[in-house]
Amino acid sequence: MTNKIRILLAKVGLDGHDRGVKIVARCLRDAGMDVVYTGLHRSPEEVVAAAVQEDVDVLGVSLLSGAHMTIFPKIIAGLKARGVDDIILLGGGVMPDEDVVALKKMGVHEVLLQDTPPNTIIQTIERLVAERGDR
Amino acid sequence: MAKFVPSDVLVERALVGDSAAMARLMSRAEAATPECRPAFARLYQKAGQAHIVGITGVPGSGKSTLVSTLTLKLRAAGKRVGIIAVDPSSPYSGGSIxxxxxRMSALAGDEGxxxxxMATRGAHGGMARASLEAVDVLDATGFDYVIIETVGVGQAEVEIARAAHTVVVVSAPGLGDDIQAIKAGILEIADVHVVSKCDRPDANRTISDLKTMLTLGLSLSGGASWQPKVVPTSSAQGEGFEELITALDRHAQWMRSSSAGQDRLRHIAEFRMLKTAEDLLSQQFLATRKPALALISGQLSERRISPYQAAERLLAGFQLEGPA
Structure with missing residues (x-):
């Protein structure tokens, strides 16, 4: 018996828009994944601590506030500080294309923007987890 | 590719407080890989110090909020608290949210x-086995209290709650007749009844209903048995939690000092053994009998054989493997 894919979905900072993340949570549930949702207004440190305790395969951070270039570096630093190197970090939401390039360069594995079809989200997660391999 | 850390190495790290190692061990418990069994045997030897509290109740009764407030109070008293929060798996996809x-945002970021x-993932003992192994991880690594918060009311979570030292059943006011309806089930297993949301005006009715129910049962039980307490709380106003902690501590004391309490510990051990056996059996059964399952259920569906004949054929080809 192998484990299901575990994913933590998080909303960080002053961003009260969670309809998108709830739709994604529902899609991933229907794809057979175990989804932990943190709720709104978490700090990067809290999200990193939760991802470690939940031992998730994937940490998905949804941001519609425009604060992604501030928040992702803190999350990446937090994971590094805890010695975590096998959690796949995903960004989701509304971000300019040049920021997507910058985020991937700093260590976000993939950024799924607002117009990503649900099946693409599911396939991307399954592919990234398969590439990482068992742990 | 990610690197595989052996479970016994993870135990070493967990015992010195590495939370990532603790978390990974819990994942191994859920995956039920045979590799982790010796590591969990070691954790089981180390465990046995924590007070394990099961918290159950109907959906929406306020379990998560109660757990959050109770944990804040225990933290204020310097206690470390582990929480296993169980939510249901989808019966269709097997996934969960x-x-x-x-509801526990007030606890976020606290290293204590x-x-x-954890998701329920259907039946067959897997959930109970894995969640109790996760409890062992927390117990063995020095958490003073381990709280198992179950999903809403039903059969399976009654089982998990029974594996705790102290079972708390949460009832919310305003459910009136529903309390009557579940009297024969979940209310019976409570060591402590919490009436949540007691800032609401109709709470007194629920409190008196529960107290009346408990007095009805007194004539049957002997003097040595535990008398369940009714504790009104308000998570919103932080009221009733000193009383709740006192009730939990008294029950733990009763468990330690009474023969009935010692019997209860043996029943918990028996429960774990049976659940683990059930899980092993169902894993092996499904692994070896899956092709036959499709064939025989087809015959049954066409009414060529009876349900008993189908079950007998299914079981006839199964041989349990001995210990490795």
């Missing part, structure tokens, strides 16, 4: 609190 952390969400 686990949202207990949303370890929260792990």
């Amino acid at each position: 686990m949202g207990d952390r949303i 609190v370890f929260i792990r969400s």
Whole structure:
């Protein structure tokens, strides 16, 4: 018996828009994944601590506030500080294309923007987890 | 590719407080890989110090909020608290959305609190086995209290709650007749009844209903048995939690000092053994009998054989493997 894919979905900072993340949570549930949702207004440190305790395969951070270039570096630093190197970090939401390039360069594995079809989200997660391999 | 860390190495790290190692061990418990069995045997030897509290109740009764407030109070008293929060798996996809952390936002970032969400994943003892192994991880690594928060009321979570030292059943006011309806089930297993949301005006009715029910049962039980307490709380106003902690501590004391309490510990051990056996059996059964399952259920569906004949054929080809 192998484990299901575990994913933590998080909303960080002053961003009260969670309809998108709830739709994604529902899609991933229907794809057979175990989804932990943190709720709104978490700090990067809290999200990193939760991802470690939940031992998730994937940490998905949804941001519609425009604060992604501030928040992702803190999350990446937090994971590094805890010695975590096998959690796949995903960004989701509304971000300019040049920021997507910058985020991937700093260590976000993939950024799924607002117009990503649900099946693409599911396939991307399954592919990234398969590439990482068992742990 | 990610690197595989052996489970016994993870135990070493967990015992010195590495939360990532604790978390990974819990994942191994859920995956039920044979590799981790010796590591969990070691954790089981180390465990046995924590007070394990099961918290159950109907959906929406306020379990998660109660757990959050109770944990804040225990933290204020310097206790470390582990929480296993169980949410249901989808019967269709097998996936889940686990949202207990949303109500526990006040605990986020506190290193003295370890929260792990677990999905029920159907039946066959797997959930009970894995969640109790996760409890062992927390117990063995020095958490003073381990709280198992179950999903809403039903059969399976009654079982998990029974594996705790102290079972707390949460009832919310305003459910009136529903309390009557579940009297024969979940209310019976309570060591402590919490009436939540007691800032609401109709709470007194629920409190007196529960107290009346408890007095009706007194004539049957002997003097040595535990008398369940009724504790009104308000998570919103933080009221009733000193009384709740006192009730939990008294029950733990009763468990330690009475022969009935010692019997209860043996029943918990028996429960774990049976659940683990059930899980092993069902894993092996499904692994070896899956092709036959499709064939025989087809015959049954066409009414060529009876349900008993189908079951007998299914079981006839199964041989349990001996210990490795």
